[in-house]
Amino acid sequence: MSAIFTLKNIGLEFIVDGKKRPVLDDINLIIDDKKIYTIVGASGCGKTSLLRILGGLNSPSKGQIHYHNQPVTSPPDGVAFVFQDYSNSLLPWRTVEKNVALGIERDLSKKACLERVKEALHLVKLSNCAKDYPWQLSGGMQQRVQIARALATRPSVLLMDEPFAALDAMTKASLQDELLRLRDETGASIVFITHDIEEAIYLGDEVSVLIGPPGKITSHFSIELPFPRDQIKTRELPAFLKFRSDIHHAIQGQS
Amino acid sequence: MKQFFSYKNLAGIGGILIFILLWESTIRLGSYDFEFIVSPSQIAAAWLPMLLTANFWNELTHTLTAALIGWLLAAICGIILGISMGLSSRLRQCLMASFELLRPLPGVAFAPVGLILFGFSLKMELLVIFFPTLWPIVGNTLSGIDQQSNRLHELVKIYHIPPLQAAFSIYGPAAAASILVGLRISASLAVIMAVIAEMIGNPEGLGYAIIREQQGLHPAEMFAYIITLGVIGILVNQLLIQLAKWLMPGQFLRTTS
Numbered sequence: 344m345s346a347i348f349t350l351k352n353i354g355l356e357f358i359v360d361g362k363k364r365p366v367l368d369d370i371n372l373i374i375d376d377k378k379i380y381t382i383v384g385a386s387g388c389g390k391t392s393l394l395r396i397l398g399g400l401n402s403p404s405k406g407q408i409h410y411h412n413q414p415v416t417s418p419p420d421g422v423a424f425v426f427q428d429y430s431n432s433l434l435p436w437r438t439v440e441k442n443v444a445l446g447i448e449r450d451l452s453k454k455a456c457l458e459r460v461k462e463a464l465h466l467v468k469l470s471n472c473a474k475d476y477p478w479q480l481s482g483g484m485q486q487r488v489q490i491a492r493a494l495a496t497r498p499s500v501l502l503m504d505e506p507f508a509a510l511d512a513m514t515k516a517s518l519q520d521e522l523l524r525l526r527d528e529t530g531a532s533i534v535f536i537t538h539d540i541e542e543a544i545y546l547g548d549e550v551s552v553l554i555g556p557p558g559k560i561t562s563h564f565s566i567e568l569p570f571p572r573d574q575i576k577t578r579e580l581p582a583f584l585k586f587r588s589d590i591h592h593a594i595q596g597q598s
Numbered sequence: 599m600k601q602f603f604s605y606k607n608l609a610g611i612g613g614i615l616i617f618i619l620l621w622e623s624t625i626r627l628g629s630y631d632f633e634f635i636v637s638p639s640q641i642a643a644a645w646l647p648m649l650l651t652a653n654f655w656n657e658l659t660h661t662l663t664a665a666l667i668g669w670l671l672a673a674i675c676g677i678i679l680g681i682s683m684g685l686s687s688r689l690r691q692c693l694m695a696s697f698e699l700l701r702p703l704p705g706v707a708f709a710p711v712g713l714i715l716f717g718f719s720l721k722m723e724l725l726v727i728f729f730p731t732l733w734p735i736v737g738n739t740l741s742g743i744d745q746q747s748n749r750l751h752e753l754v755k756i757y758h759i760p761p762l763q764a765a766f767s768i769y770g771p772a773a774a775a776s777i778l779v780g781l782r783i784s785a786s787l788a789v790i791m792a793v794i795a796e797m798i799g800n801p802e803g804l805g806y807a808i809i810r811e812q813q814g815l816h817p818a819e820m821f822a823y824i825i826t827l828g829v830i831g832i833l834v835n836q837l838l839i840q841l842a843k844w845l846m847p848g849q850f851l852r853t854t855s
Contacts, residue, residue: 400752418756431749436771436846446757496757 347411347500347532348374348397354405354557355392365557366392370406372551372560374500379526379533381547382560383540383590389558390536391504397534398424398502423493427505429485433477439464439488440473446496463495466525483514487521494529501533507542516574519546523572540594544586545572552593562593634817644818645825658826661792661803664720668727669788673781676732680739680780681765681773697736705730705791709799718800726795731784735777742776743769771846778842785834793827 355367367389374380374397384390395401396408399418410419418424423446426432433442443460451459464470467487477485486506493501507515519542526533537543543550550564564586568577577583618638625637648654683690683697708729712722750772754764770777796805804823811820 398756400755418758420758422756424752424756426749426752428749431747432753434768434771436774445753445759449759449763 345411346373346375348372348534349409349412350396350406351408352406353393353396353403353408355389355396355401356404367396367403367555368557368559370558370560374532374534376499377526377530377532378548379523379535379546380549380551381535381537381543382551382553383537383543383594384553384555384558385594386538388553388555390538390553393553393558394502394504394534394536397500398422400424421496421499423496423498423501425486425489425493425501425503425506427508429482429489429509430478432489433485433492435476435478437476438473439469439475439477439480442477442488443492443495445492459495459497460491463491466494466528467491467521481514483510483518486510486518490522490525494525494531497529498531501531503533503535505536505538508537508539515542520572520574522546523570540587540590541578544568544583544590545574545577550586550590552590554594562590564590634815636818636821640818641821641825644816645822648819648822657803657807658830661789661796661805662830664723664795664803665727665785665788665792668724668792669731669781669785671724672728672731672735672784672788676735676780676784677739677770677777679732680736680777681743681770683736684740684743684773685761685765685769697733700729701733701737703729705787706794706798709795712795713799720800723792723795723800723803726799727788727791730791731788734783734787735780738776738780738783739773742773745776746772774846778838778845782835782838785838786831789827789830789834 350370350372353367353370353372354365357364357366370393372380382390382393392401396403396415399415399422402416408415410422413419434445437445440460443463444456447459448456460473461470464473467490469484469487469491472480472484472488477488480488490501490506507518510518522533522535523546525531533546535543535546537546544564544566547564547566550566551560552562552564553559554561566586568580568582568586622637622639625635679693683693705726709722709726712725716722716725746769750768753759754768759768792803793805793808796803797809800806804827808820808823811817811823
């Protein structure tokens, strides 16, 4: 199995008022096929910066990043991004359908594009809202539009930056379950950033703990919990609770 | 603006009626005696037959055509200039100083220039309309681009949208609300400048008609033309609001609902 992303000794510095501000330090990470990677850490620890490096939106100051063995210099093909702020990320003058088509409309024929949009909307259960405008939808639905837009490009990796952080608990739970289903249906790998430890365990096959600034990955957990996951039962499993306390300690112990 | 016409806006309509009534009674009662201030009823009496003459409609058409052409030219140039300056920092550096220098120049100052260049003609009028109407469009387009979230930039990168297409299908529409503000300001301005150009330069259209009636000592007709311009102003604004709704159903509904 070849790795999708390989990160070696990645470091990132921003220059603020002429002073160097370290953001990430010595990050090593391998992203494999068909897995969900969650990266959990406190706010301001460099989680988003790490995701932006994966997406080719920021270049690391140190180290190497490869996507399918190619160095990453700009956003690579096959990588899709889902941002936290859905309202800024969707185009308000485009209908849901046209928003979802954004990534594919140039490369596909009109018919093929429409087909693909339909399929993506079906995946996120929004087939009935194709002609609506994003701002006519609830927050959870808007976030699903953003996920559909990403899926329409048939990505090999989905990069998600705290996508459910702004949503209420119930919407969040149902979107978490949908995400697990989507992974099974599409076979895309997912890198998921969150500050919610339970969410990280519930979704993740692999959980990495990021402590910072400057952000460093201090521990990894391979989550072995039974599928299908269930919002009540999974969260009550002793193994789940053990992961929760271990990760909690991993974050607190070093901050 | 919508409320202006709605039947529910009784208070607004009442206000106008009271004003007209006061004006009428002041003149009728002779409490204000000035030969050249006429009463609303006299203005109406002059206006209605005027509406039946071909001359009136020719004058109206002339002014509106001049304003429309000048405004369209300014809109095309202004939007292209604003988007280019918004997206290219180099172009912006080159042009910003000139922009700040030219913007405060009063548009009327171009009237003598236009007269020298083009004589008493439509071209002269267009020059006087074009320059002042250009700046609000450039300025609003530019600020519309500036206010955009950085996210749009990232979307363009992630989905590999080529620059020209990004300008037309992402950055342009995202600035549309702001561009339309600029277009509305300059539409009113275009009518104003057309009238001024006709008053001091090209002897045609409504602007010239006002001067002609003033010099012929026909105050009722003069006021009738002024009221005509007021009506045009309202209609132009309404038209642009409808245009905005039609152009971007999404955003407009959101801002008004």
